Amino acid sequence: MSTGLQRAAKDRLRWTPLLSQLTDEQFASLVDSARIVDLRLGETVAFEPGEALSILVEGRLRLVADNDQGAETTVCTFKNRGSFWTGTLLKDVPAPHASLRASEDSTYLSLDETQMEALAGSCPEARETVERESRVLGLYARLRDTGRFSNVDFDLLKPFLLAGQTEPFKAGDRFPERRATDGLFILISGAVDAEKNGSTNRLKEGDWFSRGKIFPSREDGNENIIAVESGEGLWLPEPAYRDIRQAMPEIASGFDGVILGASGAHRRSDVLAHLEDPGRRGDTSAAAEPRPAAEEDTVPKLRRYLHKYPVVYQPNELECGITCLHMICLFYGKKVSLSQLRDMCEIGRSGTSMLDLAEAAEQLGFMTRGVRTTYGGLMKLKPPLICFWKQNHFVVLYEINANEAIIGDPGTGLEKIDRQTFTRDFSEHALELTPSPEFGQNIESRPFLSTFLPIIEPHRALARDIVASSIVYQVLMLVTPIFTQVVLDQVIVHQDLDMLTIMLIGMLLFTLLMAIMGFIRQFLLEYLALKVDMSLFSELFKRMLGLPFTFFDKHSTGDLLTRFGESSAVVQFLAGHGALAVLDLIMAVLFLLFVFFYNITFGIITTIYVLCLTVLVACCMPYLKRLSQRAYDKQIAAESFLVEAIRGIERVKSAAAERRTRWKWELLFVDKLNVRFQESVANSAVSAMVHLVQVGGQVAVLYIGAHMVIDKSLSIGQLMAVNMLVAMIANPFVRLAELSYAFQNVSVALERLSDVLTAKPEEPDAAGKIHTGRVEGRVRFEKVTYRYQGRESVNALTNVSFEAEPGQMIGIVGRTGSGKTTLIRLIQGLYLPTEGRIYVDGNDLARMALSNYRQHIGVVSQHDYYFRGTIRENIAFYRPDATMEEIVRACTVSGANEFISALPSSYETVLTEGAANFSGGQRQCMAVARSILHHPSVLIFDEATSGMDSETESRIQHCMETLRSDCTMFVVAHRLSTIRSADLILVMDRGSIVETGTHESLLREKGLYYYLCQQQSLV
CATH class of the missing domain: 1.20.1560.10 (ABC transporter type 1, transmembrane domain)
Structure with a gap:
């Protein structure tokens, strides 16, 4: 929520059609008393029918609701500054199923009934405008509820609704008798029969018919129109229709374009394809209607004929969605960087959703529509589409027919697959994207x-x-x-x-x-x-x-x-x-x-020869590149499986799976060999064709040159010189064609x-941050909330508050996924709060120099990392200048000195990869020594004793007791015995602190901590 509008926003809003009718005092009073709502892109608020009036200040909002099948559809889009709406719009739609969603950052004013009455009393003109708009919106809602106009944008229908008037009718009424004037009649409810030449067409709600010759190119109005069910319709007189036709011919053409039989009766399925707003997003049925053929002009015809479809490979598994969006932008001739798409989609830890892609596409200027459909339904849509694939991936559908489809897979490249394979992998959800006139305006040039x-x-x-x-x-x-x-x-x-x-x-x-x-x-x-x-x-x-x-x-x-x-x-x-x-x-x-x-003749021949050679290489390179990529993928798959089998040889042998493992590898290896063979054959064929063109060019030069020599128009020396030049000219062009695809x-x-x-x-401005000397270790969380990036991410931590004093031991316990690791990373400054503040010695952590602060932190994690080098180098990682005496002292405190001294090379022993030549308990002891060597003010143990035996754990606990007076200690533990002596225990569940206290006080409360202790037989 905002507390007030900026002056610039007020000035822009002041002269919109509705508010321009107010005096300055009335306008100021309305803006000051109205509720101001700010929505960020993608945010949703429940629609409140009780709101008397809402006025759009900035942005674009979509009113979405559930249809009868429970699928989300767009009721109306508000995109013009000063647009307003009332609760009338959804009088027949249950409020809990309707909401306003921001298609971009938006602001609107909301007035309740009392404020609306005050406005109407002080400005009758504004009241008339609101009442007229409310009537039109209500009429639109009724037409939408027929199901025939549910995908037609409100702005497209508005001219018809303003010019028309509603009229009821009864069963048995004949429309030539009811209307003497020509016009257009759209059924809102009821049914009529259109009879002509012995045939009858039943028209229902959402269908329309004409009386008289209001369409210039055909004969209308000769049929009998008889009401068979009482209802109501929208009557549009001929003069009004002609005015609309002249002002907005592209809209009127929707009603002009199709005839049902020879009569003037028409059905929505034939007509409204001209009027449908392709910017709808939400599930639709598989029988989604095909787009008008005129839209195909957006795609270059040459590309359709040559099947030249862009393919971009995904940087990683989480970015297949934005890579598909990137490919579609390239398909329509616009280059957008993956980094910009990454920012738009706010990629989270689980990748992107279809909603994220739709929101990003709308920012780029696409009109989007989500569909749930089948293979047959996809054939009725206009590619390219983004399809959900194998329940965990996205691909681009470029072309589809009854037997096969062409897809662009960010993981494997361009593929032509049969219908059966497509149906097996397609997850029944797709996103249709249509460029709007604004497409490309928001693309940053980087x-x-x-x-x-x-x-x-x-x-x-x-x-x-x-x-x-x-x-x-x-x-x-x-x-x-x-x-x-x-x-x-x-x-x-x-x-x-x-x-x-x-x-x-x-x-x-x-x-x-x-x-x-x-x-x-x-x-x-x-x-x-x-x-x-x-x-x-x-x-x-x-x-x-x-x-x-x-x-x-x-x-x-x-x-x-x-x-x-x-x-x-x-x-x-x-x-x-x-x-x-x-x-x-x-x-x-x-x-x-x-x-x-x-010689000009030689120049022309050489130019043709070079062009043929360059075009040949350029055309073959994409195919060769795809084969090379497939071969690379197959090789990686075979080698990865081989590495996994060798690393997991213990499990393979214990399961007696040697034969099964070998067979699986052989299948992968044979796949690799087959693709490699295809690549070799293709390279040989291309080389043969290139050689053929080269020889053909040289033969042509020699043949024509020989004729010139015989005719005395060219000397033998000139012929040989030209022949050598032609050979020198061709190679750079061929090399450039080869490199063009590599580029x-x-x-x-x-x-x-x-x-x-x-x-x-x-830290872009480290110099402007707070640099402290020795950190005391006083840590305070103040209503801290943290949420991982991504629109659909939930809070990892919610409203966490606590305070730790220097010298205290703080225990942190909870079930898996309760937020313990996130809390520890916030203490280290690896994450910064989404909301709230973290204070260290009274300083806001967000304003501190993190590199300076982290020099006073020691961390011992469950899976600490060890670098290649000696034991001494690894323990001195935090303090490379530490003396040997200090290293031995730290190892003695942690209990590591005993087994290190027994080694032949002692502290100069070289660690293997991941320190695999030491046991888990020994690695943890070395990690403790490494952390305490630089005398940290804040010491964190994150499941540090999980891999230890009882004796080693007891030694580490003794070490912790020794160190606790010198620093603030945070201990994350599943073994609750580790934190029994903690000064404060934080019990976490679902991202929140649900209990705090000492071990004894928490046991007395008999809450979650008591339950966890019971599971470990501690009570």
């Missing part, structure tokens, strides 16, 4: 290359040297054709041996120089790639380490590691193959001009790297 310019900028001089060496190298390549021409036309013809010797020596010198320049160029390119790779990799790692913990929550380790691999691929492309291809292409164009200088992958990699390089760091 030039990814600009992100990398500061990294490349220091190497600008080196880049200039590469360009210069490339130009010299390409110019030297021209010497060989020229030498060849001179030798054939001058030296051999005149048999000048002295000239031949000079020419050969010159050619050797130029060849040597060309080889040197080629080496220098390649050396400089490799050196530039090395420097840029180092700079980019270092910057990427630095930025990644500076990102908030929530970033790592949403990205898997494999995804992040892939980005580092992609950085090298991007550098190799931009500073290696890509740069060379561009430089060589420029020189190839100059060579082509040189051929035109030799699509590089652009995706650039975007993924840009996500990290442009992401907001955890």
